Amino acid sequence: MEQLELKIPATLEQAQLGAIAAANIAAAYYRIVTGQDPGKDNAFINAVELAVGEACTNSVKHCCSQCPEECRLTVCFELEDRKLMVMIKDCNAPFPFDQAPVPDFEAVPESGYGLYLIEQTMDEVHYLHQDGQNILTLIKTIKDGKAKCSQ
Amino acid sequence: MEIQTKQNDTCVTLTLSGRFDASVAGSIKETISELIDRDNIHYVIDLSDVSYMDSGGLGSLVASLRRVREREGDIKLSAPNCNVRKVFELTRTHRIFEFYDNSTLAAQSFQSA
Numbered sequence: 427m428e429q430l431e432l433k434i435p436a437t438l439e440q441a442q443l444g445a446i447a448a449a450n451i452a453a454a455y456y457r458i459v460t461g462q463d464p465g466k467d468n469a470f471i472n473a474v475e476l477a478v479g480e481a482c483t484n485s486v487k488h489c490c491s492q493c494p495e496e497c498r499l500t501v502c503f504e505l506e507d508r509k510l511m512v513m514i515k516d517c518n519a520p521f522p523f524d525q526a527p528v529p530d531f532e533a534v535p536e537s538g539y540g541l542y543l544i545e546q547t548m549d550e551v552h553y554l555h556q557d558g559q560n561i562l563t564l565i566k567t568i569k570d571g572k573a574k575c576s577q
Numbered sequence: 578m579e580i581q582t583k584q585n586d587t588c589v590t591l592t593l594s595g596r597f598d599a600s601v602a603g604s605i606k607e608t609i610s611e612l613i614d615r616d617n618i619h620y621v622i623d624l625s626d627v628s629y630m631d632s633g634g635l636g637s638l639v640a641s642l643r644r645v646r647e648r649e650g651d652i653k654l655s656a657p658n659c660n661v662r663k664v665f666e667l668t669r670t671h672r673i674f675e676f677y678d679n680s681t682l683a684a685q686s687f688q689s690a
Contacts, residue, residue: 480632483633
């Protein structure tokens with residue numbers, strides 16, 4: 427399967443394109459894999475849209491200050507069997523992915539939920555810093571049946 | 578994202594429609610902040626036409642709730658779709674908001690309080 431690649435300027439407005447593109451590509455892949463229309467409130471599509479949106483927003487928020495005018499993030503989509511893989515790449519400083527704290531739910535923070543939401547909605551999340559790039563890989567498997575978002 | 582504002586004797590109702598994401602969260606927070614500065618402390622936020630909400634949108638609601646509760650006010654939410662509701666549940670912030678089936682019921686809850 428070929429890879430689809432989207433290059434997005436690192437602004438909060440443009441970052442939402444990553445989420446919107448992810449939702450549409452997830453819907454197309456769902457049709458290819460299941461032969462069914464995904465319908466409204468499809469759990470697979472909603473999860474991919476939210477996780478990719480959070481990842482793109484995080485990339486923008488941590489955009490390297492040295493090159494604000496040239497900052498871009500890249501979103502790559504690939505389908506392997508029933509697995510949709512989305513890679514979000516940026517040139518920001520590396521971050522300690524494995525040590526990212528879980529939000530303090532009792533304190534009800536106003537921010538800091540992004541990575542937690544990604545991990546809660548995806549089947550697999552992997553982080554790699556390679557050749558000066560952060561690469562966050564999100565994997566979600568298309569399951570049988572039209573799982574609604576409440577399921 | 579569009580915001581419609583309606584005010585009655587007991588509360589301000591903000592009806593949001595479209596995508597409630599990090600790129601618009603600041604403007605929602607600012608809108609509510611300006612209303613708070615004009616001594617409005619009771620709010621209904623109608624989410625029935627919000628198709629998508631991320632942690633940025635959520636964060637603006639949490640921040641606004643904190644500000645109005647400092648003034649003994651409240652923000653009540655109405656009719657989030659399943660997708661939006663899930664973001665509240667995953668972050669456990671559903672515990673700090675009151676949810677209603679529609680904005681009329683949410684507004685009435687201020688009258689009976």
